[in-house]
Amino acid sequence: MRREDFFVKPRAQLWLALLWLLFVLGLAWLVQSRLTVSGDLRLFMPTPKTSEQKFLIEQLGEGPGSRVLLLAIEGAPDERLAELSRGLRDALAHDPAFRYIGNGEDTLDAIPERLRAYRYLLSPTLDTQRFDAPYLHAQLQQRLQDLGSPAAAMIEPLVPSDPTLETLTLAERWQPPREPNKIDGLWFSPDSKRALLFVETRAAGFDPQGQQTAVQDLQDAFAKLVGTDKTPARLTISGPGAFSVLISNRTQYEATIIGIVDTVSLLLLLLIAYRSPRILLLAPLPLATAGLAGLAAVSLAFGSVHGITLAFGFTLIGVVQDYPVHLFSHQHPGLSPWKNVRTLWPTLATGVISTCIAYLTFLISGVVGLQQLSVFTIVGLAAAAICTRWMLPALIDPDPRDVASSPLLGRLWNRIDALPQPRWPLLAGISLIALAVLVWAPAQLWENNLAALTPVPKKLLDRDQQLRSELGAPDVRYLLTMEAADADTVLAREAQLVPELDALVAHKAIDGYDLASRYLPSAAVQHARQQLLPDATTLSAALSEATRDLDFKPDVFAPFLRDVATARTLPPLRARDLADTPLALRLQSLLQTTSDRRARGLISLTGVNDTDALVQLAAKHPGELQLLDLKQASESLVTAYRERVLYTLCIALVLLAGAVWYALRSTHRVLKALTPLLISTLLILALFHACGVALSLFHLIALILAAGLGLDYALFFEHAGEDRDDQLRTLHAVLISAASTGLVFGLLGTSSIPVLRAIGLTVALGVVFNFVLALLISREKSSPGKNAPVLDHDATH
Amino acid sequence: MLAKLARPTPAETPFVELRGSALLKQPQRLQGRLQQPDANTLVREVMTPFHERTTIRAQDVLIERFDAGGNNPHTRKFSLRRAPELEGLLSSFTALLRGDRVLLEKNYSVQMSGDDRIGGASWKLQLTPRDPRLLKRVSGITLRGRGNALECMQLNQPDGQRTLTLLGMTAVAAAKVGDANALGALCEGKPAASAP
Helix, strand or coil: CCHHHHHHCHHHHHHHHHHHHHHHHHHHHHHHHHCEEECCHHHHCCCCCCHHHHHHHHHCCCCCCCCEEEEEEECCCHHHHHHHHHHHHHHHCCCCCEEEEECCCCCHHHCCHHHHHHHHHHCCHHHHCCCCHHHHHHHHHHHHHHHCCCCHHHHCCCCCCCCCCHHHHHHHHCCCCCCCCEECCEEECCCCCEEEEEEEECCCCCCHHHHHHHHHHHHHHHHHHHCCCCCCCEEEEECHHHHHHHHHHHHHHHHHHHHHHHHHHHHHHHHHHHCCHHHHHHCHHHHHHHHHHHHHHHHHHHCEEEHHHHHHHHHHHHHHHHHHHHHHHHCCCCCCHHHHHHHHHHHHHHHHHHHHHHHHHHHHCCCHHHHHHHHHHHHHHHHHHHHHHHCHHHHCCCCCCCHHHCHHHHHHHHHHHHCCCCCHHHHHHHHHHHHHHHHHCCCCCECCCHHHHCCCCHHHHHHHHHHHHHHCCCCCCEEEEEEECCHHHHHHHHHHHHHHHHHHHHCCCEEEEECHHHCCCCHHHHHHHHHHCCCHHHHHHHHHHHHCCCCECCCCCHHHHHHHHHHHHCCCCCHHHHCCCHHHHHHHHHEEECCCCCEEEEEEEEEECCHHHHHHHHHHCCCCEEEEEHHHHHHHHHHHHHHHHHHHHHHHHHHHHHHHHHHHCCHHHHHHHHHHHHHHHHHHHHHHHHCCCCECHHHHHHHHHHHHHHHHHHHHHHHCCCCHHHHHHHHHHHHHHHHHHHHHHHHHCCCCCHHHHHHHHHHHHHHHHHHHHHHHHHCCCCCCCCCCCCCCCCCCC | CHHHHCCCCCEEEEEEEEECCCCECCCEEEEEEEEEEECCEEEEEEEECCCEEEEEECCEEEEEECCCCCCCCEEEEEEHHHCHHHHHHHHHHHHHHHCCHHHHHHHEEEEEEECCCCCCCEEEEEEEECCHHHHCCCCEEEEEEECCEEEEEEEECCCCCEEEEEEHHHHHHHCCCCCHHHHHHHHCCCCCCCCC
């Protein structure tokens, strides 16, 4: 009696099952205590090369456009909308999820009291005017009229300290570059039906969790405001962050629904195939072990796991669902489960080890996300194989119904057996046609647009465009950047650029722009303005002359004299002095420090109509001004990334072939094992291309899984040898494997989410092609005495 | 009485306004006309001493100030919300024009005195704002009239400054009056005893 047979005893079985359960629970604990799922797309990006790519990686989801959420409140009378707009702004003013919430209300209090005297250094008035008697007289005459106008209440408190109304000049200057339509001081759509708000989130645009929090906070605050209105107003949230939340929720929702349908049909399939409820408990064990072991390994090695690693990883370990199926199908009365598994093991191990070796190449890809994927898959596959080899045999029913006794299966095999094995010229012909389609069909081969994979419904995009133009929100694609050694130089250069930018606006090349120097002039400019402020005696004399024929009380303007005197001695205002003011938030997104400690100003653009004009502008300032095309940069990154994946895949294929050859040691057998998966892959690619489907990374990952499945099918068919019962059991196992995988991924292929559909369709097609081709090419004819048994069952590799 | 004061639109009346400010040695005297082209719009056009037109529609205030030739208006836009005095005065004024007592009582505690018969003696309506925000800027509004005519509005500020707006026949009578005390007397319904 072999040592292993001892475990078949029921008592030991129980202990083993418990031990295994403890192990899995331990893994689960490890995973949940250590694992943080990161949404940082940068993990999945290759090292950036061009400066645009570098910027994109640094900025990914951080650019001024991508953090912006556009809000519209509608469906109520405009007084109610205004009330809600104010309420929402007040409710979220101190919410840490947001950097800025604008609804159009004036920004008079943008400068804190302690910085008030700086208005003379920040306002451009002194660039063209002097505070002499004639100018002051003209200004004071205006103020007199103001005091007699309905604006008196608003202006009167300002006049003593700020008779030239620099405070208002600055407030106007700091309004968004293209002020939206206003009702009651709040932004509204031109048709007055929607109150508009402009929100900047603290979380990056592609930080799904941060965006989820922000969107949730907005919705909660709004729901609270609306309360129990009879005709409740609606809140629309638009923008990249809102879309990513929407898409991920929809993906999750569909994946859940599909997952439930999958589970139920899979269990039904297993129940029909084996007519044993115990199988239902045992079949998921390897997959569960694989998933948890993979996650635990990634969290130990990397600390955090990328969301995409999870999605891809669970796709790739789908193959382990087949491992127990082989064991179940080959188990029949009179055969010890341990002997059964020893017989299957060489074939199973060949598949697992060669696939694992192939995945090793991802480790050298230089992309963290792919390295995670590699660790996850290798550990997962190994764990599932170990679970199948050393755990399941102890737990399965040693005397189940022999599937080889099924007459239906017998008749099916006879039919299959009657089919001719395709000859090499035919296979070569099919492959050539597929290649020809790939090379000559006119469709676009690769999908370079990341956004195309998670497409936002057209209705929402149109809506976004509309809100964007109504609010004058920055363009998400084009951006100018100005780099210099320090922030002050950036501010100075930006100020010099303003006339050129104004010219672009005048020529309608762009609708508007926003830059840091609009809020904070450079130290030199501030200093120059300071020099133009008159001293106390001069100003006092000018003021006396200016007020001589006006009705102002004497000494009304003492605060003005005091503020000007203060302004003359102030050190220039720097970005850091503005901390905790509303201005700091605007500056944060427009003035940044690069990774190499230089300063970078972002010039956001609205309504880009003529990119050539922007290109020309950038060309006039080589070395400092750069036009960034974020779409182009992200596409070039995707291309670079894909090249790296393809390159890795080629190495993987060579390694895989090498591993299979090492296991099988016969060119003929290697050909039989690898031909189905190669031709299948070609056929899938050709089919997609012929149908005009542009291929994405998701297709590639799914192709890897399909190839792995194909290898397993071929190895098992090839291994089945010529014993009819064994052939029948192998047919049963592969049929169940193919049916269950086909079912799971076929359902995924019906999803409305392109990512899920890409993975689902690719794998489902792969299952069909690989199954048929493996059956035709890799099986042995059941005519006796032709070949020796193909594998020495006791041999281990 | 409110019902009698209600006016159909469009309506127009001349006005003379005396507006005090803590910054000024003496109140400014403004003259012009008030128009109400439709129920939601009020236009206040000052003709002397300068030319300025204010259009108040719903919550938006647009001020256009013209140069000496009546051209090139310099405009300023703001929300009524930023000018609570104006908002207060306006809401009482609109409530009166619409004869809407509920609206008036909602914003003000109202005290009525005098005789409101047509052709009768003068009446007085004293409004005290209920909104504490408004009360900080406006301590009270007094409306005086005779019969169905509103003749004068007086707005008192907590700092002791006041604004008098004479309307209709009173404004016509005040057209040539410059003296602040004389205008005050007119507002209180006394004959325009020309001051020396």
